[in-house]
């Protein structure tokens with residue numbers, strides 16, 4: 345049976361490399377690809393359905409979900425890549441100390457990294473509520489682990505992804521009640537050479553800095569080997585579970 349995939353943030357970085365993987369797999373008859381600017385989505389393949397989506401807009405979240413539902417009544421793979429660490433246009437930088445916190449910057453980072461993905465899943469509604477195999481994977485980060493936090497700092501980024509991980513766990517429990525084949529996970533992609541990491545790559549050795557294609561290949565392997573027992577976990581590029 346041909347399936348439907350939905351990749352949020354598929355016009356750049358890891359998201360774009362994951363769209364390539366999904367296309368090459370031949371498993372999907374359609375792949376919904378979202379971006380804030382849909383003109384940046386590569387549409388050379390007829391299976392790609394481009395959709396505008398900005399997590400800062402409730403209207404666009406609703407409209408995008410309606411567009412997906414106009415093509416299919418169920419999704420089998422849902423990957424969400426949205427992540428903000430730094431955005432100079434709004435003065436957001438990873439905080440080094442508590443005094444750097446402001447309400448507006450916290451709200452901005454949480455809106456993209458945590459509220460956005462889960463308001464999106466709420467809007468997708470019945471598209472996720474079926475009894476066929478389903479994977480929902482949200483890009484998280486190792487720095488979201490409370491147990492692994494030895495450096496501190498990066499308050500809003502870390503905390504937004506930690507809260508994201510809690511919602512991943514909650515969604516996994518909720519969907520498991522009606523679909524034992526649903527697998528809901530967070531993913532840590534490693535340190536990847538994208539716009540997000542560019543200002544922070546000093547000191548990362550070249551063998552620990554993945555290209556987006558390399559990380560997407562690792563993550564694709566992780567996705568292919570998921571079992572329902574792992575639902576609710578955050579899983580790294582090498583398949584290891586990250587401690588909460």
Ligand SMILES: NC(=O)c1ccc[n+]([C@@H]2O[C@H](COP(=O)([O-])OP(=O)(O)OC[C@H]3O[C@@H](n4cnc5c(N)ncnc54)[C@H](OP(=O)(O)O)[C@@H]3O)[C@@H](O)[C@H]2O)c1
Pocket residue numbers: 352353354355356357358359378379380381397398399400425426427428456460483484485486532533534535536537538539540541
């Ligand atoms: N790179 C790393 O080393 C690394 C390490 C750990 C975790 N991660 C996580 O991996 C994910 C992908 O990041 P990346 O490395 O590929 O960085 P990237 O190229 O900067 O991609 C960031 C993604 O976030 C999306 N985004 C930003 N603001 C958004 C908004 N308001 N609404 C919807 N989407 C928004 C962008 O979508 P548009 O294209 O539509 O702008 C883009 O797809 C992120 O969640 C990041 O936290 C990355």
